[in-house]
Amino acid sequence: MIEYYSFGKITIYSQTYTKDVIIMPNGEVVSPWWRKTGHELALSDIEAILEAAPSVLVVGTGEFGMMKPYSGLADNLHAKGIRVIVLPTKQAVDTFNALREEAVVVAACFHLTC
Numbered sequence: 001m002i003e004y005y006s007f008g009k010i011t012i013y014s015q016t017y018t019k020d021v022i023i024m025p026n027g028e029v030v031s032p033w034w035r036k037t038g039h040e041l042a043l044s045d046i047e048a049i050l051e052a053a054p055s056v057l058v059v060g061t062g063e064f065g066m067m068k069p070y071s072g073l074a075d076n077l078h079a080k081g082i083r084v085i086v087l088p089t090k091q092a093v094d095t096f097n098a099l100r101e102e103a104v105v106v107a108a109c110f111h112l113t114c
Contacts, residue, residue: 001027001100005093007063008113022046023096023108025054033109041069041109043076049107050080057082058096060089060110067111 001023004011009018012029019032035045041059043050049057057077061067065088077084085095089110099106 054107055105058108059086060092062111066114
């Protein structure tokens with residue numbers, strides 16, 4: 001599904017995006033994706049993902065891991081039955097692709113730069 005990632009650029013289904021993206025469990029891509037606070041991820045930033053109720057949410061925190069989930073994010077997602085995996089974006093892309101290959105119901109949000 002994700003064919004390529006480098007700093008500031010991701011290619012999904014042969015479409016290249018240069019703004020942060022969300023990938024819904026059904027494969028729909030939402031871009032640009034903005035957060036209320038630039039480098040912090042809050043539940044309100046991923047409401048559409050929560051409504052879709054994936055089994056797993058993969059969070060790409062940027063090339064250098066600058067985007068940080070707020071401290072209670074993992075607990076809140078766990079309470080909703082969603083496992084969360086937080087990694088720098090390159091590793092998050094690889095993890096997302098592997099989970100899709102295993103037919104896991106997975107969603108993702110990727111910060112593409114820092």
